[in-house]
Amino acid sequence: MxxxxxxxxxxxxxxxxxxxxxxPANETAAEPEEMPFSAAFVENNDQFLEENLxxxxxxxxxxxxxxxxxxxxxxAVESASSxxxxxxxxxxxxxFETLQDEFFRFFFGGQLPRENTNMGSxxxxxxxxxxxxxxxxVGKEPTEIIIHTIYGDSYEAVLxxxxxxxxxxxxxxxxxxxxxxxxQFADSDDIMVGEWAIALGNPFGLFDDGQPTVTVGVxxxxxxxxxxxxxxxxxxxxxxxxxxxxxxGNSGGPLLNSEGQVIGxxxxxxxxxxxxxxxxxxxxxxxNRVDRIISQLLNRGVVTLDYDPGMEFTSMTEQLVYRYRxxxxxxxxxxxxxxxxxxxxxxxxPGDIIVKIGPERVVSEMHARxxxxxxxxxxxxxxxxxxxxxxxxxxxNLRQKISAN
Numbered sequence: 001m002x003x004x005x006x007x008x009x010x011x012x013x014x015x016x017x018x019x020x021x022x023x024p025a026n027e028t029a030a031e032p033e034e035m036p037f038s039a040a041f042v043e044n045n046d047q048f049l050e051e052n053l054x055x056x057x058x059x060x061x062x063x064x065x066x067x068x069x070x071x072x073x074x075x076a077v078e079s080a081s082s083x084x085x086x087x088x089x090x091x092x093x094x095x096f097e098t099l100q101d102e103f104f105r106f107f108f109g110g111q112l113p114r115e116n117t118n119m120g121s122x123x124x125x126x127x128x129x130x131x132x133x134x135x136x137x138v139g140k141e142p143t144e145i146i147i148h149t150i151y152g153d154s155y156e157a158v159l160x161x162x163x164x165x166x167x168x169x170x171x172x173x174x175x176x177x178x179x180x181x182x183x184q185f186a187d188s189d190d191i192m193v194g195e196w197a198i199a200l201g202n203p204f205g206l207f208d209d210g211q212p213t214v215t216v217g218v219x220x221x222x223x224x225x226x227x228x229x230x231x232x233x234x235x236x237x238x239x240x241x242x243x244x245x246x247x248x249g250n251s252g253g254p255l256l257n258s259e260g261q262v263i264g265x266x267x268x269x270x271x272x273x274x275x276x277x278x279x280x281x282x283x284x285x286x287x288n289r290v291d292r293i294i295s296q297l298l299n300r301g302v303v304t305l306d307y308d309p310g311m312e313f314t315s316m317t318e319q320l321v322y323r324y325r326x327x328x329x330x331x332x333x334x335x336x337x338x339x340x341x342x343x344x345x346x347x348x349x350p351g352d353i354i355v356k357i358g359p360e361r362v363v364s365e366m367h368a369r370x371x372x373x374x375x376x377x378x379x380x381x382x383x384x385x386x387x388x389x390x391x392x393x394x395x396x397n398l399r400q401k402i403s404a405n
Contacts, residue, residue, distance in 0.1 A: 073258065075260065076256050077260075083123050083182050085121070085147045086212075087131075089145045090116070090143050118139060120137030120202070121249065121253030122253065123253065125182050125183065127180055128178075129155075129173030129177075130298070131172070131173065135164050136234075138159060138162065140164070145158070158171065165366065168290060168293045183256075185261065186263045187288065191263055193219050193220070195257060199217075199253065200212040200213070201249060215246070217245070218242065219240060224241050225237045233366060235370035236283065237367075238286055240255065240284040243281070245282070266282065310340070310344055312336045313332040314365055316353065330363050331363075332362055342396045346395060346396045347392075347394050348383070354368070357382075379398050
């Protein structure tokens with residue numbers, strides 16, 4: 001095919017005219033703002049989805065993304081959060097009259113504050129509003145207890161019973177509402193060291209709406225005991241150790257497993273004497289002990305042994321050691337034995353020094369009474385004792401006292 005020179009000139013002219021009709025860019029126009037990559041990506045992606053995918057497919061796609069973020073922890077938190085509550089308890093403060101009190105009233109009038117407000121956490125364990133928390137959260141004789149739920153509701157609560165020795169308390173919500181969300185206890189004997197531990201609570205009372213704070217760690221150890229403090233009547237034995245952050249206000253809140261079940265009650269932290277707050281050592285009362293104590297508080301209002309050991313004892317002290325020339329050991333000095341009780345039947349006599357109850361080394365009378373609460377009528381309790389500097393072992397068949405004829 002031949003192309004003549006006239007056709008070439010015509011085509012060149014048309015291309016020249018087309019180029020001349022294109023307007024040059026306005027050099028004085030403002031440059032568009034640069035959009036961050038992430039924002040530009042989201043905007044372009046959303047536009048692409050709207051233009052290319054039907055609405056039902058867009059919803060399915062975004063749902064799959066959300067589902068990909070969900071895991072066992074988020075599921076556990078979702079199932080248990082509604083049962084977690086924030087607690088404010090007011091109790092009277094015992095104060096003595098001083099010259100400063102008189103000075104204050106003379107110049108400023110009125111009375112000095114006579115009440116103290118404690119803040120903590122708790123969790124609902126039944127649909128009728130039973131709440132478990134620490135005894136140190138509500139105090140000994142609270143005048144008012146207010147419960148805040150995650151939904152923003154507030155209720156008054158009544159104290160059904162508390163046990164200072166194990167640091168547990170049982171409350172009931174005063175409400176006409178018939179059903180409350182609640183959580184269930186797990187078997188703390190099945191806890192595995194290294195499994196997930198999820199702490200829920202209201203640290204430092206930061207959240208007035210009651211929405212719990214979530215911290216996550218693992219079960220660091222189990223069966224942690226703390227030696228009895230003569231100035232503190234509370235005894236902590238077989239505690240669960242966790243590195244999930246527990247701060248002030250988390251006391252009384254639940255420690256969950258990955259299934260959303262309660263494995264313990266968050267109680268205290270260990271700072272190593274630094275007073276620097278949480279350092280990765282938090283402790284919770286195991287759920288099996290909580291269940292036993294709470295059952296007694298619900299049925300009796302107090303915690304008592306359902307058996308009679310048949311003996312009286314007291315802590316070993318330096319005064320007793322020097323006075324009766326006893327071995328210098330920690331333990332319990334048996335002061336009397338009932339001839340109709342289990343102690344007498346197992347061979348225990350006055351003057352014996354009990355050094356072990358079960359597998360636990362006994363350090364004080366309060367410690368021993370806490371250990372005895374882990375046994376029930378019909379159990380066989382192993383006891384180790386010292387008699388004339390010789391170590392003996394025996395077993396007590398725990399039962400009620402047999403009345404003499």
